[in-house]
Each structure stands twice: as C-alpha cells, then as structure tokens.
C-alpha cells in the first residue's frame with residue numbers, strides 16, 4: 001500500500017496544480033504512516049462500507065487498509081434484515097459479529113444499517129399463510145427484530161440507520177409493505193423502540209437523492225415533527241450516490257442547511273461518484289432499476305484514461321470542499337466501499353460494467369481522487 005514519495009508528488013502535482021511540491025512531500029510522508037481519517041480528524045469522521053466478501057474471507061489486506069484510512073465503518077450488507085434474520089427464528093451472527101468486533105478493535109464509529117427497509121428482506125416478512133400479514137403481527141415482528149438486533153450490539157454499535165429510503169422522490173411516503181400495513185407511524189415506532197433498547201445509540205433516517213428539494217423538504221418536515229413530539233431522531237443520512245454532473249453542489253448545500261436547521265446532525269453515508277455514461281438523464285439509487293448492457297455504456301473496461309481520472313478527482317474535490325465548509329453540521333463522510341472492484345456501481349443500474357466510483361483503485365492503491373481529497377487538508 002505504500003507509495004513512493006516521488007510518485008505521490010507527481011500525482012498530487014497533476015491533480016492539484018497549486019499544491020507546492022514541498023507541501024506535497026510533507027503530506028506524502030505523513031500519509032505513509034496515516035490515512036484520510038487522520039487528515040480529517042478535526043473535521044468529521046471518514047468512513048467506508050465493509051463488504052460481505054471482506055468479512056467472509058477475512059481479507060487482511062482490505063481490513064488493514066480500512067483500519068489505516070477510516071475512522072467509521074458501515075456494513076454494506078451483513079446487517080440487513082434478509083441477511084442477519086432470514087427467517088422468523090433464524091439469525092446469522094457470524095458476519096455481523098466479525099464486523100462489530102473489527103470496529104471495536106480499531107475504536108471506530110460503528111454504524112448499523114439498517115432496521116426498516118423495503119429491500120433485502122425475507123420473502124415472507126409481509127405475508128402469513130399466503131396473505132398479507134396483519135398490522136399487529138408486523139409490528140410484533142418489527143419489535144422482535146429491533147429488540148434482538150439492537151440489543152445484541154447495545155453499547156457497541158454507535159449509530160443506527162433506523163429507517164432507510166421510506167420516501168418516494170416527489171411522491172411522499174414510499175408505498176412499501178411497511179407503509180401499506182402499518183402506515184407512516186412505522187417510522188416513529190422504530191425510532192422509539194431502538195431508543196428504548198439502546199438509549200445511547202445515535203438514530204438516523206437515511207435516504208438517497210436528498211439533493212432533490214422536494215424530497216429533502218418532506219424529510220425535514222417529519223424530522224421537525226419528530227423533534228417537536230419527542231421522537232428520538234439525531235441525524236439524517238444523505239447517501240450521496242453522485243455522478244459527474246449531478247447532484248448540483250448548491251442543492252446539496254441547501255439540503256445540508258435544511259437538515260441542520262431542523263435540529264439534526266448530517267451524515268454523508270454512501271458517497272460514490274459514477275463516471276460512466278448514463279442511460280437516461282435521471283439519477284437514482286432505487287435498487288430495482290436495471291438497464292441492458294451495451295459496450296457504448298461501458299467505455300473504459302481496461303482502465304480509466306488519465307484525463308478522466310483528473311475529472312473524477314475534481315468532482316471529489318468539490319464535494320469535499322462543500323463538506324468541509326459545513327464541517328460544523330456534518331459528523332461523518334462515508335464512501336460506499338473502499339476499492340473500485342468491490343463497488344455496487346459495477347453492476348448498477350447496468351450489469352457487467354467497469355466503474356471507478358471510489359477513492360482506491362482495483363489494486364487498492366490511492367487514486368488521484370484520493371489525493372485531491374487529501375490535498376484539501378494540506
């Protein structure tokens with residue numbers, strides 16, 4: 001993982017022309033021993049998502065890289081309902097236990113993701129004997145799930161994404177099984193329960209496309225309402241699955257200000273930047289979206305041209321400039337994965353592409369984007 005000083009200076013000089021060689025050299029030396037988490041320690045936590053593959057294989061190189069560079073971790077998949085609790089009486093603790101222990105060993109901020117979501121749930125969660133389950137039974141399932149899961153990691157998991165993606169763009173509440181069977185009160189019930197089980201855990205609402213002013217306002221409104229009525233909510237997670245030309249910095253900024261004004265902390269929870277061509281002029285992280293593969297939509301299967309590396313670095317730089325500007329409102333900036341090869345963006349929304357959305361390349365080396373982010377603290 002170590003990078004020669006000369007190599008660093010060259011890369012830094014290319015990606016950040018104003019950075020003096022001396023500064024770059026000093027930073028290169030510092031970065032030999034430390035990582036992004038250290039550069040940003042006075043600003044906010046720097047996080048990443050840990051994949052199931054990393055946990056299953058106990059991938060030492062990846063775990064060492066994460067420990068060196070990051071101060072916060074998120075479980076990419078292993079704590080989702082369908083993975084940790086696939087049947088009513090069956091729990092799969094191996095990966096979650098490994099994930100939490102890794103975070104404890106390295107004194108990290110450990111996120112739990114996620115308690116209430118419409119996706120990655122057991123097929124029969126909303127069903128009983130072939131028909132829709134009753135409201136009371138679903139509430140009981142929710143309660144058992146939260147009591148067992150939050151209870152097991154009480155005092156260890158720092159914060160929970162209590163509810164994930166319950167809002168449907170400009171259409172208000174998402175019409176999921178949770179909404180259809182329990183109604184919007186499902187959210188506050190989940191927050192109350194999680195708080196009852198672990199009164200010290202920070203409790204967050206997490207969603208994508210929160211740069212969208214209408215979606216952001218809808219979220220801010222229920223946050224204000226929760227605060228007024230004493231529903232324990234402490235933060236909003238803005239996923240930030242970004243592209244090269246979306247979201248607009250001004251829109252992201254407006255949402256950060258909106259949530260801070262509503263009285264909660266902001267977490268940037270799933271940051272990545274998609275550099276590949278888009279099929280349509282819409283951006284989404286809606287997991288069911290799929291398009292057919294075409295070579296024209298996969299222009300760099302063998303590596304990203306230097307010019308595009310630089311553009312990606314610039315995009316990361318402007319995003320982190322914004323986050324730094326609002327460091328007093330932001331607790332954490334987490335990328336959704338560590339190295340490009342493990343990103344969900346290689347198969348979403350078009351399967352089989354080669355994407356470059358993260359800060360480390362396929363050899364787990366720091367990319368120009370990494371150095372652009374590091375240089376902001378130079």
Ligand code: G3I
Pocket residue numbers: 052076077119120164208239270285287344
């Ligand atoms: O569980 C099966 C496993 O048994 C099997 O061996 C494996 C082989 O392909 O597939 C496993 O399921 C996959 C799962 O990831 C775990 O690896 C699913 O097919 C796959 O769809 C799933 O994708 C995840 C996606 O959420 C599903 O919703 C991505 O890795 C994960 O990055 C992504 O993360 C979400 C956040 O939780 C919420 N916000 C959006 C974000 C991106 O979609």
